[in-house]
């Protein structure tokens with residue numbers, strides 16, 4: 001598991017309880033990001049009804065053409081107000097950056113849950129507009145990014161952190177980011193499931209190394225084992241939902257409540273058309289966006 005890469009770029013928590021899940025002796029002290037945005041210190045601590053942490057600022061943002069959710073999280077109790085975006089979309093980058101600025105945040109990470117097939121990620125574009133930002137994706141995705149994260153990694157933003165859980169099945173490199181388990185972390189926990197779990201659904205498994213067997217195992221071992229009140233925040237919604245919980249999906253998800261055999265049969269018979277953007281989106285997303293595409297030849301989108 002890679003730790004150092006992630007550690008190099010974190011905004012340090014102020015408490016002495018800063019830790020990483022590794023026992024590796026290769027522990028490097030990351031540079032503390034200083035409060036460049038001190039003039040924005042009037043910004044109040046925003047919270048949502050979903051979390052009891054007064055530290056967490058949380059926003060759910062929507063891109064309507066691809067029905068994609070982008071999530072903004074920040075530690076507003078930290079002097080720097082370090083923030084991250086999960087699954088930004090290229091088309092809504094300006095909106096997201098404006099929001100970050102208006103709220104007085106310092107964006108440190110632009111993260112992906114996986115290589116999306118239906119839209120181009122905003123991570124590369126964000127980096128061109130805010131050069132200090134680091135792009136993040138899983139190592140298993142075989143994509144290009146500043147930080148290639150692995151299962152078990154902890155991604156700190158201020159005193160808060162996200163835990164990385166590998167949830168392959170929709171694609172080989174899918175991960176779920178889960179808010180930390182600890183006294184100062186948001187309660188209930190929040191799981192950013194990408195396309196592994198959608199509300200009352202799940203990601204398709206018919207391309208990009210997808211596997212219904214693997215998806216079933218991932219969800220049941222990595223997501224449905226979280227506390228039942230854990231909030232589920234997916235990367236897409238096609239039905240008008242915004243949030244669910246682990247307990248709710250364990251009871252009512254029409255695919256994932258079935259046994260593995262029935263689940264596989266459902267997934268094999270979805271008969272969904274390929275995403276319209278797939279031939280543009282996948283090669284672009286392998287390099288975190290269209291801006292870097294000339295550096296790497298397009299690869300075929302095979303299962």
Ligand SMILES: N[C@@H](CCC(=O)N[C@@H](CSS)C(=O)NCC(=O)O)C(=O)O
Nearest residue numbers: 117118195201202203204272274275276
């Ligand atoms: N019509 C859309 C693509 C819709 C689609 O295939 N969504 C994916 C997630 S994005 S690759 C999916 O897994 N859907 C599961 C489902 O049950 O709908 C387009 O053309 O972009």
